[in-house]
Amino acid sequence: MPTKADLARIWAKEKPAVRIGKDGLDAGVIEEVNRQLKKRKVIKVKFLKLTASSDSLDDLIDQLATRTSSEVWGQRGFVVVLARKAK
Secondary structure (H helix, E strand, O other), X not given: OOOHHHHHHHHHHOOOOEEEOOOXXXXXXXHHHHHHHHHHXXXXXXXXXXXXXXXXXXXXXXXXXXXXXXXXXEEEOOEEEEEEOOO
């Protein structure tokens, strides 16, 4: 798990690597999140408000983490920090 300093740096300096729009969690989004996680290990993902209004945001985040085999490190509003699961 990250330290508070790690999370603070991620929230402050990193831009969202993936933005999830009105189409939701389609195959292309899942593939891109996986690609970014392999490249960076920790990424920020931003959900558009339209996406979250159609489904529960917490449910979408859980689905994303499950489908990408990642873990949620933190959430602020419509932005979530994901990390690859340790093997």
